[in-house]
Amino acid sequence: MLSRRTFVGLGLALAARRALAFGEAARLVFAQVRHGGRWDPRPDGLSRLAWEISKRTSIETSPMVKAMALADPELFRYPLAVLSSDQAFPPPADNEVSELRRYLSYGGFLLVDDASGTRGGAFEQSARQLVSRIVPGAQLGRVPRDHVLYKSFYLLEGPAGRVAAAPELEALDLGGRLAVLYSGNDLVGALARDSLGTWEFEVTPGGELQREKCIRLGVNVAMYALCLDYKEDQVHIPFIMKRRRI
Numbered sequence: 001m002l003s004r005r006t007f008v009g010l011g012l013a014l015a016a017r018r019a020l021a022f023g024e025a026a027r028l029v030f031a032q033v034r035h036g037g038r039w040d041p042r043p044d045g046l047s048r049l050a051w052e053i054s055k056r057t058s059i060e061t062s063p064m065v066k067a068m069a070l071a072d073p074e075l076f077r078y079p080l081a082v083l084s085s086d087q088a089f090p091p092p093a094d095n096e097v098s099e100l101r102r103y104l105s106y107g108g109f110l111l112v113d114d115a116s117g118t119r120g121g122a123f124e125q126s127a128r129q130l131v132s133r134i135v136p137g138a139q140l141g142r143v144p145r146d147h148v149l150y151k152s153f154y155l156l157e158g159p160a161g162r163v164a165a166a167p168e169l170e171a172l173d174l175g176g177r178l179a180v181l182y183s184g185n186d187l188v189g190a191l192a193r194d195s196l197g198t199w200e201f202e203v204t205p206g207g208e209l210q211r212e213k214c215i216r217l218g219v220n221v222a223m224y225a226l227c228l229d230y231k232e233d234q235v236h237i238p239f240i241m242k243r244r245r246i
Contacts, residue, residue, distance in 0.1 A: 027062040028053065028222065031078035033110075034067045037089030037126075041115040044200070045188035046082060049218045052191070056219055057153060059226065070096035075103055080225040083130075084188060086115035088122035097133045104134065104179040109225035117163035117186040127182060131172050140170035140182050149178060152223040153216075160213035161185020162203050181221065190214035 030046045033039065050061040068075055070092055075081060081103070092100070104110065112127045131140055143149060149169070150156045159169045166184030173179070190211050192200040203211045 027060045028080065028226070029062045029078055030065045031075055031081040032065050032067045033081055033083040034069050035083070035085070035089045035092065037085050038087055039083075039085060039089070040067070041084055041086045042186075042188045042192040042200075044194075045190075045192040048191040048193055049188065049215070049222075052215050053219055053222050057223065059222060070103075071099045075099070076106065076108070079107070080109050080111065080222060082111045082113060082188070083127070084113040084115050085123050085126075086186075088126045091126070091129065091133075097130070101134050104174060108179070110180045111187075111221060111225075112180060112182045113186065113188050114166075114182070114184045115186045115189055117161065117165045117184070117189070119165050119184060124182075124184060131180060131182075134172065134180070135174070138172060140172060140180075143169040143171050143178065143181070147178075149181075149220060149224045152220045152227065154220055156213070156216060156220060159183065159185060160190070160210060160217045161187045162189040162201050162214070164205060164210075178224070187214055187218060191218065 028050065030050060032046065046065045047063045050063050050065075053059050054061040066074075066078060100110070112130075114121065114123050114127070116123050118124075128140060131138055145158060150158070159166065161183060163185050170182040170184075171178040171180060186201075189201050190203050191214060194200045199211070203214070206213070
């Protein structure tokens with residue numbers, strides 16, 4: 001089995017080196033899961049997140065988003081995949097679930113983003129059914145507020161999204177790491193822009209401050225997907241405390 005660092009190809013040093021990931025032109029490229037439903041509800045959101053990540057961190061990104069099916073062998077070249085919709089999606093075939101399971105077991109990370117922003121909606125039900133097939137009988141569990149995900153780059157107090165429908169992020173834990181992260185608040189929708197470059201959706205109830213929190217959460221998710229829990233190392237505590245004062 002590949003190690004995490006081999007999978008993502010991340011030459012991370014604690015000094016200020018540039019973070020590299022396997023993929024197009026050695027940059028972080030988001031893989032968007034193409035399914036039988038409305039699989040691309042926020043066409044510009046991931047490109048904007050990629051831009052913000054590149055601007056704010058040492059991770060080199062590409063604005064291109066690679067759409068692919070779960071059974072596509074190329075998925076293994078992309079450490080961070082996104083599955084999204086604002087409605088139910090057809091259950092993946094058994095071979096697709098098997099390939100997704102293998103992708104996750106090799107170190108891949110799947111962000112499941114509910115674009116409907118509705119608790120208990122059709123997409124959420126489809127997502128929970130998928131998780132129960134990845135690991136038979138498994139369920140999404142709450143991500144504790146003190147989890148490293150909330151401090152992988154920015155120090156955050158909790159989840160964020162276009163809306164505030166779900167009070168917590170949920171995840172599927174595999175071997176002590178978050179392999180599938182579920183956001184019920186339309187995280188990517190808060191970053192979507194229209195053809196004129198203006199924000200496509202209002203963010204409620206917190207307005208632009210809430211949008212900034214969405215960007216920061218997106219950055220943290222990418223950093224966690226690539227670097228896991230290196231911020232838990234005690235050597236980083238002074239740096240974390242310094243950032244808290246900024």
